[in-house]
Structures are given as C-alpha cells and as structure tokens.
Amino acid sequence: MGKKKPQGESRNRLLWVSLVLISWMILIIWRLSWLQVVKHEYYAKKAAGLQQDSEMVMGPRGSILDRNNREMAYSVIYDSLYADQNLIKKEEARTKRAIRQTAAQNIASLLGVSEEQLMQDLTGDSGFVWIRRRIDPGMAPAIKKIISEKNLSGLGIKQESQRFYPNDNIGSHVIGYVGSEDKGQAGLELTQDEFLKGRPGEVHFSRGARKTRYNSWEIPALPGNQIRTSIDIGLQYKVEVLLDEVMKRYNAKGAHAIVMDPSSGEILVMANAPTFNPNVRLKTGGEDNRNNKSISTPFDPGSIFKIVTYAAAIEEGLARPDEMINCGNGQISFGPRIIHDTHAYGTISVADAFAKSSNVGAIKLAMRVGKEKFHDYITRFGFGSRMITELPGESKGIVRPLSSWNYDSIGSVAMGQEISVTLLQAVSSVAIIANKGVWVQPHLITQKTSSDGRVLFEARPASRQVVSPETARIMTSMLERVVTTGTGRHAIQLKGYTAAGKTGTPQKVDPITKAYSKSKYMPSFAGFVPATNPKFAIIVMVDEPIGAYYGASVAAPVFNMIAEAALGDFVVPPDEKSFREDLVRLANKYESEIAKEDGAQEKLIAETATKPAPISSPTPQKKTERIETGSDVKVSANLPPSAIPRKQAPPQKTKGAVIVGSGSPDSIAGTIEMPDLRGRGMRAATQFCSELGLKPRLIGSGIVVRQYPAPGTRLRPGEECRLEFQ
Numbered sequence: 001m002g003k004k005k006p007q008g009e010s011r012n013r014l015l016w017v018s019l020v021l022i023s024w025m026i027l028i029i030w031r032l033s034w035l036q037v038v039k040h041e042y043y044a045k046k047a048a049g050l051q052q053d054s055e056m057v058m059g060p061r062g063s064i065l066d067r068n069n070r071e072m073a074y075s076v077i078y079d080s081l082y083a084d085q086n087l088i089k090k091e092e093a094r095t096k097r098a099i100r101q102t103a104a105q106n107i108a109s110l111l112g113v114s115e116e117q118l119m120q121d122l123t124g125d126s127g128f129v130w131i132r133r134r135i136d137p138g139m140a141p142a143i144k145k146i147i148s149e150k151n152l153s154g155l156g157i158k159q160e161s162q163r164f165y166p167n168d169n170i171g172s173h174v175i176g177y178v179g180s181e182d183k184g185q186a187g188l189e190l191t192q193d194e195f196l197k198g199r200p201g202e203v204h205f206s207r208g209a210r211k212t213r214y215n216s217w218e219i220p221a222l223p224g225n226q227i228r229t230s231i232d233i234g235l236q237y238k239v240e241v242l243l244d245e246v247m248k249r250y251n252a253k254g255a256h257a258i259v260m261d262p263s264s265g266e267i268l269v270m271a272n273a274p275t276f277n278p279n280v281r282l283k284t285g286g287e288d289n290r291n292n293k294s295i296s297t298p299f300d301p302g303s304i305f306k307i308v309t310y311a312a313a314i315e316e317g318l319a320r321p322d323e324m325i326n327c328g329n330g331q332i333s334f335g336p337r338i339i340h341d342t343h344a345y346g347t348i349s350v351a352d353a354f355a356k357s358s359n360v361g362a363i364k365l366a367m368r369v370g371k372e373k374f375h376d377y378i379t380r381f382g383f384g385s386r387m388i389t390e391l392p393g394e395s396k397g398i399v400r401p402l403s404s405w406n407y408d409s410i411g412s413v414a415m416g417q418e419i420s421v422t423l424l425q426a427v428s429s430v431a432i433i434a435n436k437g438v439w440v441q442p443h444l445i446t447q448k449t450s451s452d453g454r455v456l457f458e459a460r461p462a463s464r465q466v467v468s469p470e471t472a473r474i475m476t477s478m479l480e481r482v483v484t485t486g487t488g489r490h491a492i493q494l495k496g497y498t499a500a501g502k503t504g505t506p507q508k509v510d511p512i513t514k515a516y517s518k519s520k521y522m523p524s525f526a527g528f529v530p531a532t533n534p535k536f537a538i539i540v541m542v543d544e545p546i547g548a549y550y551g552a553s554v555a556a557p558v559f560n561m562i563a564e565a566a567l568g569d570f571v572v573p574p575d576e577k578s579f580r581e582d583l584v585r586l587a588n589k590y591e592s593e594i595a596k597e598d599g600a601q602e603k604l605i606a607e608t609a610t611k612p613a614p615i616s617s618p619t620p621q622k623k624t625e626r627i628e629t630g631s632d633v634k635v636s637a638n639l640p641p642s643a644i645p646r647k648q649a650p651p652q653k654t655k656g657a658v659i660v661g662s663g664s665p666d667s668i669a670g671t672i673e674m675p676d677l678r679g680r681g682m683r684a685a686t687q688f689c690s691e692l693g694l695k696p697r698l699i700g701s702g703i704v705v706r707q708y709p710a711p712g713t714r715l716r717p718g719e720e721c722r723l724e725f726q
Helices: 008-036 040-051 084-089 093-111 115-121 139-151 187-191 233-249 303-315 350-355 359-368 373-380 409-414 423-432 471-485 556-569 578-611 682-692
Strands: 054-056 071-084 126-134 157-166 184-186 199-208 214-217 226-229 254-260 269-275 324-325 330-333 337-340 347-349 438-442 444-449 456-460 463-465 500-504 507-509 516-521 524-529 536-543 624-629 632-637 695-699 702-707 722-725
Touching: 008 040, 040 507, 071 695, 093 126, 093 139, 115 126, 126 157, 126 187, 139 463, 199 536, 214 682, 233 254, 233 536, 233 556, 254 324, 254 423, 254 556, 303 350, 303 359, 303 373, 303 409, 303 438, 303 500, 303 524, 330 359, 330 373, 337 359, 347 350, 347 463, 347 695, 350 471, 359 373, 359 409, 373 409, 373 471, 423 438, 423 524, 423 536, 471 500, 471 524, 500 556, 524 556, 682 695, 682 722
Parallel strands: 695 722
Antiparallel strands: 054 199, 071 126, 071 157, 199 214, 226 444, 254 269, 254 536, 324 347, 330 337, 438 463, 444 456, 500 524, 507 516, 524 536, 624 632, 702 722
16 A cells, blocks of 8 residues: 555645636636727727628719809719729739639620720739729629629729719810819819819628628718809800801911900900810810919010000090090100001091001000009909919919119000900909999909809809990990991991990010010900990900901901800890881881781681671581681680681881792792891781791790891791791
8 A cells, every 4th residue: 555645735736726726717708808808999980890891982072063054064973893902912812813714704795895804904013993984874783783793802892983074175274174183173073163063972881691682771961052153155166156156267376255244243265275175085185275364474565555545544534535635647756666556547536546457546545544553453443463263273474563664664555565364354344334344353253152052152243333434435435436437336246236346456575586576476455345335345356367457357257256145145235326216117117918818807706706607508517617818816605617807918028038939938948038127016927937837936925036047048838937026
C-alpha cells in the first residue's frame, strides 16, 4: 500500500484548480461585459452595416422657363450601370471569373450588347467604370434584381441626372449649360446653380443572408427650384435666325442683338451668332462661341453714343433741336488733329446734325457741356458699370477717368471713340430715352418658385431718373427724324408704326497698330418702337462685315425685321397717324357695303316670309330653320328650304387677292391668295374668311389692323389666318 498524500497538498491542488476556474469565469464575464456593454454600440453599428444598406436618390435639377412658361431647360433622372473593378479584384480568381461570366450571361442581352463585349468591359484595369449610362427605365429593375440574386459584387446601379435643352441652341448664351457632374458651367445654369440643383434623398433597407431586401424606408429627394425668365423663346428664335442670315450674307465674324422692354427692364431677347448647342459636349476650338459677347465684349459704340452727347446738352439747356449750329463744312481741329464728317455740312439745325450723324455737331455740343459734366452724364447713363446681376462674365466696359483724358478726348468720346461699352449698356441708354428719361435695371429672372409652387422671388428692379421727361421727349423726336429723313430713312420701313433710332458705324481698333482700322467696322443700329408708346428697345450690331459696312445698310434692316416680328408677336396696335386714318376710311367703306348687302338680304327674307304657300302643298311640320345673313344668324319658323337665301358671294376682286367664285380656290395648284382684310370690321372679315374656306383666328375687336399671312400669300382652303383687331 502506498503512502497517503498529505491532506494539505490535496487542499492546495483543489485551491489552485478553483482559482483557475474562477479566473477563467471572471475573464469570460469581463469579456462578455466588454463586448455587450462597453462595445455594444460599436458592434451594433457594425452588424447593422452588414445587414443594412442604402442608395442615394437623385433630386432633379429645377427647370428654366421662358416668360410664357415654356421649358428652356429641364432634367430627367436615369439609372446607369457601373462596375467597381477594385471590388471585383478583391475576390478570389474563381469568384472573379464567375462574377464576370454570370453578369455577361444574364445582363448582356438586357443591355443589347454581346456577352464578349460585356466581359471585356468588366475585365479592364481601371477602378470605376460605366458599363451603360442611361439604361432604359424598363430594364433597370430587372438588372437590379439580377445583381441582387446572383450576388454580383462590384456591379451596381447609380442614378444620374441628365439635363436637356429642348430648343437646342436657341437662347443658349442666356441659359448656359451644365458639366458632367450636373453642375452649372455658364449662363443662368452657373449663377443660379445652388438654387436650381436638387437635393438628393436616400433609400435605406435591410438585407437578408441571400442579399434580399426588406424593411426599406426612404428620405425623399427634393427637386430643384424653378426659374421663370423674361425671355420670349419664340422671338428669340426669330432673332437668332436673322442674325445667322446677316452674318452669312456679309461673311461677318459675328452678329448680336438685344430686345428689352424699356418700362420694366425685362430682356426679351439676348442673341449672339455664332451660337452653340448646350446638348452637345464642348469640342476643342468651340470655346469662343460659348462666350456671351452681348455682355462680355465691349466695343467702341461710334455714332449711337451721340444719344448721350445730345441728351446731355439738351438736359443742361445748352441746345435746342431748332437751334442752328455750324458744322464747319465737315471738319474740326484739335491742335494737330483734324476730325472729319463723312459729308461736308455747313450751318444746319441741331436736329438735322443729329439726324445726319455729324461728328462736328456732336463735338461742339460736348464742348458746350464741358468734360466734367459730360463725364458725369456718361456715368449716369450707366456706362462704366455692370448692368445685370444674373449672368456671369459681364464687362464694365471702358470709361477712362477724367485724369486720363487727352486734350482731344472730349471730341473723341462725343462721337463714340475712346470709350468702350457693352451691347447691353448701349441698348439700356436707348431704353432710358424710350422710358421718359428713367433707367430701369435690365434683368432676366422675373420669378423663382420652389418645387411645390411657392413663390420665393419676384423681380423688383432698381430705377432712377437720368434725364427729364422733356429731354427724353425731345430726343425721341430727334431719333424719329433719323428714321424718317436721316441716315436710317431707307432701311426702317415699318408699315403702320413709328420708329426712333440711331445708326452707328464704329471702326475697330487694330490689335497690332493700336489705331483705328480702315477696313474693320462694327455697324450698329439702336432704337425703339413704336416711337409714340415704346414697347421694345432694340439694338443690332454686326462684327466685321465684308463689303457693306454702314450701320444704315447692314444693321438697320435687321433692326427693322426684328421690330416687325416683336410688334406682331406681342400684338402691338399700329400708331402711325396716317395709317390709322386710312384704316378708318377703309372701315367706313366696307361697313357701308356690308350694310347695303344686309339690307338687300333682309328685304328678300321679308318678301319670302309673307308670300303665301301653294294650296296643294301639304302643311309642313313646324320647325325652325337657321337663316344666315352675312355673319349674323337669324331664326324663322315655318319656312321651307327654298325660302332660305344663300350666302352672298364675296366680291370677285379685292385688294391683294383674286378670287374665282364663292370660296373656290383659283386655278394655281388649288390655292387662293390671301386677301387684304385690313380696315374691315369683324363681321365682314370673318364672313370673307369663311367663304374662302379659311379658319380665322380673331384677336381683339374693332377693325382689322394686322393680318397673318400677309396679303397675296398663297394658301389652301382649311388653313388658319390670324386677324388682329382694334
């Protein structure tokens, strides 16, 4: 028998075992407490990160509208398929091949590409790569499902915002464009970027073991705010077409025009040629076409600046339109420098000196005003300052301080040299005269609204009195003389409307010699219509035309066509006195003819109604017949069809039209000539259109003052014609 171990030794061994067990239990409890209490939040978040996921939802960019709420820019949200090559590379080789093969087999057909092509796209070395942008909305859910079910790590669907400009290049210099990240790069898109861009939302969801989604909830995306502008996109289109035509006709470097409302400061048109299409990504060499030269590129204004010179002299009481001024037979000296007129004028009235654009006359008036006062008027008219806050890149122009003027600077500035202005500054100076001497800040944005329709901003432009209403009235009369008897008399021919304006033929500065070029000009015409109640201030400038280069022959005809389009589109009634008197005479003549025709028809109806019916005839059933007399509709009872007179045929010949028969097309390809309906009353004009088979669109009431198409235009029966009454 062995020896028994001492009792103390067994007790010690048991104690050590107990200590080990207790230590182990304490360690376990401490670790559990550490993980479940101290680190609970950390591991809960980590677990949630594995079980939960989220996707960003794009908020579409806000729309840009014209004055009639027609969209000029809007956004659409698309789904795009991408691959993150870095995530794919982290997988094992077998898994990487499986991901690419599975994607190619299941997704290629949905994208409309071959499996080989998709495999190639997924095998590149780059990190993030777009597989297909702007997926068909009907295909996106199916692709998402395949990615989820097949656990295709590295592939995903991301939302993108695509900006569209439905009118392509029309108004592009005003609207601007966005870059690849949907961020504004020019125009209103740039300056209003923060206001237009949408606010992204998020979709949160939980994932199961097989990556299936459940328990989703969403923070909705917010669309961007909306901007309404003063631009009339229809008139903008017409102006851009005219600028493109004049640029091509004269092989010019460019052409520019602005149309604004002088009373409100709203810019209706701001156009430049050449232009660009904001839907097309910028190509190398096309940067200059994206420059809004109407505000960014100052030019020497030439004779249109004489508006400021003469207005200053008249406002200061230093000149009157009927005052005689000696124009020095076309030349004036400043020391060794001699300034010439294009024609040798002697002593003529101030109004004639302005109408004939005498440089000598303008210089003498500026010298009366004095250089300090003259410089003050230049700044009061807004030259040397920025005009508009809503567009980027506006130039202040160049107005030198008096300390930098030379001995002959007052003569140069008086006729529009040694000073540079923007097209917007120039048309704004004309608008001051049109608006009774009040400057109203030019602007483009009339209203801003939130995505839910709340009005966030209404335009309240600044204004100030620059010259007195009397000075503005006198200047308007002098500007009218430019159009009727002066340099613009052959180009401005607005039937029924008065116009006021000023020609300009400024020379460009040669960049090499720094002197005025003898071959490069920027002909211009600035004015407003109608002269008696101005609705539009308009300026046109053509850059370096080849051949003709005078403002009266190059720019003024474009002004005339723009004015015609604006007056027609905005249905402005004619204001020329002789034209309106002619309309009244025509109206009286036609109304008397209609009255005679109606009297004869009334007599025929009365005679037919009182004539007894034949005894042998059966008693007709009582019914109501419609009897048409002219454009009136009368009702008579118990009349047989034979008692209803036919409509009277229109005259066989009318001014501007030859009609064969009653409403019958003539012999040329089944068409008719649009008659001249001006001066006729509503009833007569409507009847005439009805007889010809035309569909009249009536605007206003009274007598016809304008019509579209013009008299003599060939039409087919059933076409629409627009008649404007007053």
